[in-house]
Amino acid sequence: MANDFPSDAWTRAYKDAINSNPNYKIHGKDWTHGVVAMVVTAEPSLGIPEDIGMWLDVHGGECRDCRLVSREEAEKASFVIVAPYARWKEVIKGEIDPIKAMMQFKLKLTKGHMPTIVKYVHSSRELVNSTAKVPTKFRDEA
Numbered sequence: 001m002a003n004d005f006p007s008d009a010w011t012r013a014y015k016d017a018i019n020s021n022p023n024y025k026i027h028g029k030d031w032t033h034g035v036v037a038m039v040v041t042a043e044p045s046l047g048i049p050e051d052i053g054m055w056l057d058v059h060g061g062e063c064r065d066c067r068l069v070s071r072e073e074a075e076k077a078s079f080v081i082v083a084p085y086a087r088w089k090e091v092i093k094g095e096i097d098p099i100k101a102m103m104q105f106k107l108k109l110t111k112g113h114m115p116t117i118v119k120y121v122h123s124s125r126e127l128v129n130s131t132a133k134v135p136t137k138f139r140d141e142a
Contacts, residue, residue, distance in 0.1 A: 002137035005092065006040055008068055010134060011054055015066035017133040018058070024126040029061035031123055033116055034078025039071060041084045046139040048085060053077075058127070079112030089138055092131045098124050 003010040018024055038054045053074025057065035074080060081098075083091075087106055090096045099121050101107040102114065109117065117124070 002135040005089070005136050005138055006048075006052055006054060006068060010136065011066045011068055013134045014054075014131060015063045017130040018063040018066070018127065021126055021130045021133070024123070024130060025061040027061075027122040027126050028058060028120075031058055031120055032060060033113075035076075036079040036081065036112075037069070037074035037077035038088065039074050039080060039082040039110075040088055041082060043085050046085055048139075051082075053080075056127075075111065077111070079117065080110045081107050081112075082110050083107045085139070089140075091128060092134075092136060094128060094132060098128060 003013050036056045036058065038056065040048060040052050040054075042048055042050045042052075051071035051074075053069045053071055055065065055067050055069045055074065055077065057063065081102065083101075083106070087096075087101070091098050091101065091107070096106065098107060099118060102109050102117065
């Protein structure tokens with residue numbers, strides 16, 4: 001069964017997908033820089049009435065927590081990346097690379113150190129590869 005994106009069920013499935021990805025265990029093993037929050041900006045027409053964050057607590061090649069949070073709580077993360085729903089959909093579908101997208105300001109790193117993110121390009125790629133394993137139902141698709 002597909003999980004609505006974003007939703008609690010989707011974030012739980014994403015955590016499981018990350019933890020079952022052997023390549024993430026390798027490429028993410030040196031990440032000790034804190035939580036990454038991915039914020040989807042409000043789109044009431046898609047049932048997203050306000051900005052919502054996905055709290056991604058990854059450390060040492062493991063996902064310790066992944067859950068939906070308010071924008072206010074997301075701002076407490078070490079790294080905050082903000083984009084509209086359509087852009088996150090492109091990331092999840094593997095249509096755009098998140099690091100390149102940040103450098104092109106298609107995804108906005110509003111908090112955190114860009115050189116640190118760039119250093120972990122392979123780790124980021126494996127996080128995106130993990131999303132492909134999450135059965136996803138996009139709100140703007142029938």
